[in-house]
Amino acid sequence: MTINDIKTPSYVIDEDKLIKNLEILQYVQEQSKAKILLAQKAFSAYSMYPLMSKYLAGTSASGLFEAKLGYEEMPNKEVHVFSPAYGEEEIRELVTFCDHIVFNSPAQWNRFKDVVKASGRDIKCGIRINPEYSEIETDIYNPCIVGSRLGTVKSIIDEADIEGISGLHFHTLCEQGADVLARTLDVVEEKFADYLDKLEWINLGGGHHITREDYDVELLISRIKRLKERFNVDVYLEPGEAVALNAGYLVSEVRELMENGMNIAILDTSAACHMPDVIEMPYRPNIIDAGMPKEKAFTYRFGGPTCLAGDIIGDYSFDKPLKVGDRLVFLDMAIYSMVKNNTFNGMPLPSIAVKRGEDVTVIKEFSYEDFKCRL
Ligand SMILES: *Cc1c(COP(=O)(O)O)cnc(C)c1O
Numbered sequence: 001m002t003i004n005d006i007k008t009p010s011y012v013i014d015e016d017k018l019i020k021n022l023e024i025l026q027y028v029q030e031q032s033k034a035k036i037l038l039a040q041k042a043f044s045a046y047s048m049y050p051l052m053s054k055y056l057a058g059t060s061a062s063g064l065f066e067a068k069l070g071y072e073e074m075p076n077k078e079v080h081v082f083s084p085a086y087g088e089e090e091i092r093e094l095v096t097f098c099d100h101i102v103f104n105s106p107a108q109w110n111r112f113k114d115v116v117k118a119s120g121r122d123i124k125c126g127i128r129i130n131p132e133y134s135e136i137e138t139d140i141y142n143p144c145i146v147g148s149r150l151g152t153v154k155s156i157i158d159e160a161d162i163e164g165i166s167g168l169h170f171h172t173l174c175e176q177g178a179d180v181l182a183r184t185l186d187v188v189e190e191k192f193a194d195y196l197d198k199l200e201w202i203n204l205g206g207g208h209h210i211t212r213e214d215y216d217v218e219l220l221i222s223r224i225k226r227l228k229e230r231f232n233v234d235v236y237l238e239p240g241e242a243v244a245l246n247a248g249y250l251v252s253e254v255r256e257l258m259e260n261g262m263n264i265a266i267l268d269t270s271a272a273c274h275m276p277d278v279i280e281m282p283y284r285p286n287i288i289d290a291g292m293p294k295e296k297a298f299t300y301r302f303g304g305p306t307c308l309a310g311d312i313i314g315d316y317s318f319d320k321p322l323k324v325g326d327r328l329v330f331l332d333m334a335i336y337s338m339v340k341n342n343t344f345n346g347m348p349l350p351s352i353a354v355k356r357g358e359d360v361t362v363i364k365e366f367s368y369e370d371f372k373c374r375l
Contacts, residue, residue: 001359001360001361001362002358002359002360003249003251003329003355003358003360004327006251006351006353006360006362007351007362008251008252008253008268008269008327008350009250009251009252009253009267009268009269009274009350009351010250010251010350010351010352010353010362011248011249011250011251011333011334011337011338011350011351011352011353012248012249012250012251012353012354012355012360013045013048013244013247013248013334013352013353013354013355014246014247014248014249014334014355015048015051015247015354015355015356016355016356016357017246017247017248018048018051018052018243018244018247018334019051020211021211021242021243021244021245021246021247022051022052022054022055022056022243023055024210024211024217025055025056025210025211025239025242025243026055027217028210028217028220028221028224028237029057031221032220032221032224032225032228032235033224033225033228033235034224034228034234034235034236034237035057035058035078035234035235035236035237036056036057036236036237036238036239037056037057037058037059037060037078037080037236037237037238038052038056038058038059038060038070038074038238038239038240038243039059039060039206039238039239039240039243040059040060040061040062040066040069040070040240040339041061041062041066041240041339042206042240042241042243042244042335042336042339043240043243043244043334043335043336043338043339044066044069044338044339045334045338045352046069046073047352047354047363047364048354049070049073049074052074052243053074053075053077056074056077056243057077057078057236058070058074058077058078058079058080058099059071059074059077059078059079059080060080060081060082060203060206060238061079061080061081061082062081062082062083063081063083063086063090064081064090064093064094066081067079067081067094067097067098068093068097071097071098078099078100079097079098079099079100080098080099080100080101080102080203080236080238081094081098081100081101081102082101082102082104082128082169082171083104084104084149084150085104085108086103086108086112088112088115091112091115091116092115095115095116095118095119095121095123096119096121098123099123099124100123100124100125100126100167100201100203100236101116101123101124101125101126102125102126102127102128102167102169102203103125103126103127103128104127104128104149104150104151104152105127105128105152105156106127106152106156106157106160106161106162107160109125109127109162109164109165110160110161113125113164116164117164124166124167124200124201125164125165125166125167126165126166126167126168126169126201126203127152127157127162127165127167127168127169128150128151128152128168128169128170128171129151129152129153129154129157129168129169129170129188129192130143130144130148130150130151130152130153130170130172131144131151131154131170131172131184131187131188131191131192132144132153132154132187133172133183133184133187133188134172134173134184135173135176135180135183135184136172136173136174136176138174138281140280141174142174143171143172144172150171151169151170151171154191154192157195165199166199166200166201167199167200167201167202167203167233167234168192168195168196168199168201168202168203169202169203169205170184170188170202170203170204170205171204171205171206171207171238172184172205172207173205173206173207173208174207175207175209175241176207176208176209177209177212177214177215177216178208178215178216178217178219178220178223179216179219181204181208181219181220181223182219182223185204185223185227189227189230189231193231196230196231196233197231199231199233200233200234201233201234201235201236202227202231202233202234202235202236203235203236203237203238204235204236204237204238205237205238206237206238206239206240206241206242207239207241208220208237208239208242209239209241209242209245210237210239210242211242211243211245211246212242212245240335240336241335241336243335244334244335245332245334245335246331246332246334247334247335248332248333248334248335248337249329249330249331249333249355250269250274250275250285250329250330250333250337250350251327251328251329251330252267252268252269252327252328252329252330253267253268253325253326253327253328254266254267254322254323254324254325254326254328255267255268255305255324256324257300257322257323257324262299262300262301263298263299263300263301264300264301264303265300265301265302265303265322266303266304266305267302267303267304267305267313267328268305269304269313269330269350270304270305270306270311270344270345270347271303271304271311271312271313272304272306272308272310272311272342272344272345273304273306273311273341273342273343273344273345273347273349274304274337274341274347274349274350275313275330275333275337275341276340276341276342277336277337277340278313278314279310279311284313284314285313285314285330285331285332285333286330286331286332287316287328287329287330287331288328288329288331289318289319290316290317290318290328291316291317291318292315292316292317293315293316293317294317295317296317296318296319297317297318297319297320298317298318298319298320298321298322299315299316299317299318300315300316300317300318300322301314301315302314302315302316302328304347305347306344306345306347307345308344308345313330338352343370343371343374346371348366348367348368348371349366349370350366351364351365351366352364
């Protein structure tokens with residue numbers, strides 16, 4: 001099969017593009033001696049984990065289920081987990097298989113350190129710091145905003161008992177370059193120097209857009225090397241986006257055309273259900289052969305087949321008028337898509353396929369049961 005004859009809607013993971021990204025990450029690891037983990041939050045299509053495990057040091061997770069998925073599907077690789085607040089049952093299970101557990105505060109660490117010790121396993125425990133420095137401009141993605149619950153500020157760590165902690169973690173970037181990381185490290189290295197002098201590792205979180213064309217990979221490598229030399233620490237990065245950036249599509253079909261002051265196309269895919277970040281972030285995903293509104297002769301507003309008025313993907317223009325049955329290929333749909341989709345309105349979930357060369361293989365299909373079983 002090719003992308004032109006698979007059933008729609010389908011997410012299609014582009015294995016060749018994924019490998020290109022993984023090769024860049026491997027280069028960073030080789031040059032800098034940092035370890036890179038897959039942040040599963042962005043991309044958890046575990047059929048690709050055997051491939052990814054050839055390049056990456058392991059997985060990072062936002063809680064028990066993701067951690068378990070990484071442990072099961074990327075065997076013999078490191079399992080790291082962070083949660084803003086662990087539950088008692090959750091931590092009891094996590095200590096049976098995790099390698100690194102990052103706590104959001106000294107209070108969480110002190111609540112659960114006995115559970116960690118009782119496990120008898122050599123688990124590296126860390127504290128997530130809030131360096132109070134972030135260049136993220138969108139508030140919902142800014143973990144350093146006033147009143148943020150993510151991470152602990154230095155003044156509180158200074159007062160706390162963190163005996164038994166071996167590392168620090170921060171995550172304050174979002175789709176950003178190595179220049180932003182460099183400025184963030186300037187702050188972190190200065191503020192937390194006394195801690196880093198004594199600790200064994202630091203995790204620089206995610207949000208590093210390492211595989212984007214204009215990313216300054218050499219600056220990243222030099223800053224990691226400097227960090228390792230200055231403090232003699234192991235360095236971890238846990239990008240999500242960068243691993244599968246531009247490595248997937250969502251293939252959809254035009255289901256109906258109509259007019260209401262403008263041309264409207266109703267697709268068989270929904271922004272609300274299949275690409276929720278389009279509404280949440282919000283952003284306008286790119287489509288192959290489509291231009292900005294009015295850029296080409298025929299402009300359409302694309303919406304999904306749900307009853308939500310705001311289930312709108314965006315406005316796009318084309319050289320030729322669209323017809324019912326035309327295929328549309330949305331770009332960069334591997335990340336934050338499959339992991340976030342839902343069956344609101346009883347919407348069927350898109351299939352998942354993998355593209356190798358021109359050949360496309362469907363690896364997962366969903367049915368009515370996937371809607372019913374959750375209710
Ligand atoms: C979201 C997240 C990541 C991954 O972020 P990307 O922007 O996808 O690279 C890594 N670590 C933590 C703690 C996160 O919350």
